[in-house]
Amino acid sequence: MLKLNLTITFLLFAVGLVGQTPSDAIMMESKVVCILFEYNYGQFDQYWEGPSIRENQTIATVKRNTVLPMMAVGVVKNLNLFVGLPYIKTESSDPNGGKFAGASGLQDLTVAVKYKAFEKKTARGELRVLGTVSFSTPASNYLPDYMPYSLGAGAPELAYRAIGQYTFNSGFYVRGAGTYLWKGYAKAEREYYYNNGSFYTSWMDVPNAITAEGIFGKKFLDGSLQVELNYLKTQSLSGDDIRAYNSPQPTNKVNMDRVGISAHYYFPKIEGLGIGLYHHSVINGRNAPKISTSGIGLTYFFNYLKRESL
């Protein structure tokens, strides 16, 4: 069975839809609100047990459905606030050898703040540097120690992200981001576990992690269509390997490389409405699912103080 918890936060915020996430370089004006409603579906039938990829008919194909409502608010100039809370359902395909029940429920509530620290226009384009701090914590009593069906890591998480983007006048842009993720403790419903030795506690130390992202994109149609290719590398800073033919657990070291494509389109005739599509796949990893995920989302902007500001 498989550890998915690390992926979740990233499915959530890192390279989801283009636009208005804590990981992109878009800054909303103050008093603007963006509402996002996203659905995504991911599945995998292979995973890395330590460094080796394998199949496991006990779990067959693991399927993961996510519904994510999120809101972004331009609070004051250069500062955006984000709040999101996904609902997730997991299960195995039939037939499978394990006959395990899947899981469903609310995952983690995430609150993030994005700040634009620097912006400079040059003859050829524009440079932006932004920083994000996000905090997430489980919003239900889902069991993290139930891999690969667990909804998430079950631990509070604090992420610090630095983002730099250069947009050429031609509409091409490149973006890089680095994140440090502090992860707290997940609580299992058992008093003992093995993590390269005995642990007499129900608390499991979820490894901290770092990520690096590279994005190459272009804006079309006066900026109403935006297309991106992205690459994300995630690396745990500690943790153990999944043992042979054994379940993963929240203490595992999870590394992965993921590539994806995404597009976002703003309807020119309906002010504020946009639609996004994306797909990404994990192509390499350690104690990670080889998961491919596709998502679709609707975004809607409006100015919450429109009347007053007019």
Add this chain to the structure above:
Amino acid sequence: MRQSIYKVFSILILSGFVACEKELPTFLEFESVQFSSVDATAGNWTPILLGSGADIAIPAPSEVNSSAYLAELSALETAIGQKTKADQQAIDYWMDSPVVRWNEIALELIAKYNIIPGPNADGTYTLPNPNTPDGPPAFPFSHPPYASRVLAYLSVAQFDGLISAWHHKFSFNRAAPFKQSANIQYNFQDNNIPSYPSEGAVVAAVSRKILSAMFPLEVDYLAEKEEEHYRSLLLSGGNVSSDIEAGKTIGNAISTLALARASGDGMSKAQAPKAVSDSIANAAFERFGWKWINLELPQRPVGLTPLFGKVQMWNVLNVEDTRPIAPPAVGSAEYLADVAILNDYADNVTEERRRIANFWQDGLGTYTPPGHWNEFAKEFIVKYKQNPIRAARTFAYLNMAMMDGGISCWDAKYYYHYPRPIQTIEGFKTIAGTPNFPSYTSGHSVFSAAGAEVLAYIFPQKANQVRDWAEEAAISRVYGGIHWTFDAYIGTDQGKDVAQYTVNRAQADGADN
């Protein structure tokens, strides 16, 4: 201004959580105490494998005023003078209750090797082989029957070794080095137990030998632990080297005896070949009209240790004396009532039932249910300040009862060969992993009830609590979706019944007088 707000915000959040970083316990920390008894006559208790505590001979110790002893004492003083920080950490780790730490090491190895072999690329399975322990898969697969046996041999050999040690301690009555030299400070409470032979050394030698036989890939690790333990016994001020050497003599002698029993107890034949396994299943089908089948993909050709029920028991002469009544026939009204209960639990996983199912799961990769009961025993031993021989006695009877319980349970499992819920309830899903052996009776129920009865006998103040736990462990398997209610209830009765044989023996060993 905004930048500083940002900074303050993030520093507050970060410091809040950094403050939550904690050391997670990897062993039980406890204080050195005045034990609740010294048991000066424990050398007369009836051992399990030995005829008596006097059976293993050790040389008479040198007199405390002899030049040989004084040389040992002076060597010890020098060694203590050169004690390093690492030495002190080792002393603080090993403490003065050797049985507790070696039990923890056993549990750790059980958890490390409790990994079920996966399928090969062609869909076949390779079984762990003691002749080629490196595998893959590595030997052993320390599943619950294997674990119960490891713990039984370990604890029985420790107990017998300590009866022998107590016999000699109170015959020779040589006081510990910290009582002989004003230059030696003891790291622990003085319990007035003579130091020749060293009880710590007995336990270290026994444990290393038994566990090395049970976990052949851990020979080096165990030898390292053993050496560290001997050194800590010396540097704590509690023993001179002749105390240690005499302890080793006893430890080696009793573990040889224990391992001789182990090699002929039938365990090596427990994992029957497919032909035998099939004939067992077909015999049940002829008799009852049902048989359990493994539903894993690819299917495992043989269930777990079909002949564990034939392994030699400790305190029951004939396993069939403890065989429970037949389960309800598949399709009967009683069976259908259980299907309804299981469907209800599966459709309504409450927080409480999920917690109970997980708390007692003790599945793959863990120390197994027998390990869980050793954990409870360890906590009681520390709480009630049992001295090393009392601690060994607790573990010995606990683990004999649980191994006997396991043997009795496996006899029932393969005699009745009853299907698991996923086999007979269409589309049924579970929140616990369905094990690779028949359903009736539940191993958790039998192990737990057997363990609880011994703990209730030794710690009567905990009797209600441990019996409640055993019942919860039993029903946890029903909540997990992998057992019928009658597997649990009848398994609990079976465990109590089997344990009574062990409790009867304990009551007659002389320790209660």
